[in-house]
Amino acid sequence: MVVAGDPSSSPVPGGAPITEEEALDRLRQTDDQSLQYYAAWWLGKMRSRHPDTLPLLCRALGQRLPRREAAGVEHNAVARNAARALGKLGQAEAVPALLESLEDDDDGLREAAARALGDLGAASAIAPLCRRLASGLAGAGAVRTDSSRLIEPCEAFLEALGEIGQAHPDVVAVIRPFIGHERPLIRSAACRALLQLTSDPRWGEQLVQLLEHPQLQVRRAALMDLGASGWRPALEPIRRTLAENSLKLIALRGLAEQLEPPSVPGAVDGAARAADSPHPDPATTAVLAVMDDLL
C-alpha cells in the first residue's frame, strides 16, 4: 500500500471547515471542479449520512472527460475522490456504480473504485477484478509503454481481493503470480491478500522480509499490509522497523483489533456487553505495550 508521510493529515491543505449542507451544495454545482473535489473528500471523511450524499457521489463518479495530466483538478479527479468517499460511507447501494467505474478507461478511477469495493467487502467485485488480473505479470502487471504505471492498478486490485476475503481457489490462483512481480509494492500487496485469504504464515514471513527493504516506501507499504492482515507474529519485526512511529501504530492497531475475537451474534446479554468493552487478553496486552512505547 502506498502511504504518504503523515497518513492522518488532510489531503487538501488549507481546507476551511464547512458544513454538510455547504459540502452538498459544492458537490451539486459542476462549474468549479476544485470545490467538488474538496466536497467529495469531506463527505467521505465525515461519513455523511445525508440522503443526498450517496446519489450525488454516484453522479460525480460519472463525471468523465479524457484524462489530461496537466489539467489540475478536473472532472476525473472529482470522480476518483467520489469513489474513495463511497468506500468510506459503507453503504452497499454504491456497489453497482463502483462496478461500472471498474470498467473505466482511467486507471486512476479503476484503482479508487477497486479500493472502495474492497472497503465495502463487495463480493460482486471479485469476478471483474479477477478477470482484469488474470493476464498475470505479462499482461495486467506489465509496465505501460507511455508511463511508469502498470497496465492495471494491480496493487489496489490485489488489496481489494484480500479485503473482500473470499478464499476461493480460483481467486488465490489469480493472485499467486504477483508474488513474483518485479516491484516490491506489488509483491507486498499480493502477500497481504494471500495472508488474509489463506492465513498461511509463509506470506506473513515474506511481508516481514519486506520490512527490511532498503527503500523506506517499501517498508511503509509492508507495515500497512501486515497491519491490514493483523498477523500476530509480526509484532516484534514491526517494532524494529526503520519507519515512522505513526505508521507502526496504525499497523499495530490492526494486530490488536485482529486479536480480539469478534462478538458472537445472538450472544446472551452479559456476553454481548463484555464484547462491547472487552478486557484485553495477554496477547493483545503485549501489542498494546509496544504501541505505548511508540507514542
Place this chain on the structure above:
Amino acid sequence: MPSADPSALIRNLQQADSPVGLLQATRALAAACHPEAAGHLVEVLGFNNPGAAVAAVEGLVALGTAAVEPLLTNIDGYNYGARAWAVRALSGIGDPRGLEVLLEALAEDIGPSVRRAAARGLGQLRLEGLPQEQRAAIWQRSLAGLLAGAADPEWVVRYAVVVGLEQLLPHTLPAEQRARGLAQLEGLAAPASEDTLVVRLRARLALDNLSG
C-alpha cells in the same frame, strides 16, 4: 559514560551523505551521551529520516535535563515531523520545563503525531524535586489538558490520552479530579462514546490497571 570529545562524531554526522550513513553517525553520537551533542541531535529530528530520528530521540532522552534547553529553543514551527520527534524527546525526559510546550501541542498542534507525543508526555512529567504545592498545580493542569484531549478527532491521540491518564491518575489528586479522570477513561472504554476498538481496549486495560 560521556566520551571526552565528541567533535569527531559531530563531524561524521555533518558529513553523512546517505540515509544509512546518517543513521550510523546519529547512533554513534547518541551513544556518546555528551551534552555538546544535544543541539546536533535536535537537528537530526528535521531530516526526514525516521531511523536516525529514533536514535536521536534516544540520545536526547539519555542526556536528560541537559537536552531540554536545546529542544525548547529549536522547536520547529514549520515541520511537524520534526516537532513530533522533539515533543517525544521532551516527553521522554519528563522535565517540568516542557509543560507549556506539551499543553500547547496537545491542544493546538495540527500534526496528530505531535499531539500524540504530547499526551503521552503529560502523564510522565518527573516532579520529584518540586514542592508539593507546585507538583499538585502541574498535575491538575496536565489532567485538564488530557481531559480536553480525549475529544481529539484522531484515534491515536485519544489512545495516547488514555496512556497519559493511566500514568497521571495514581498521583495525589483531589478526589473530584481523580473521579473525572476515571470517568473519562470509562467513556473511552465504551462503544457508545468511542468508536475505535483499540482505544476501547487500551482504556479498559488502564481501568483494570488502576483498580488492581
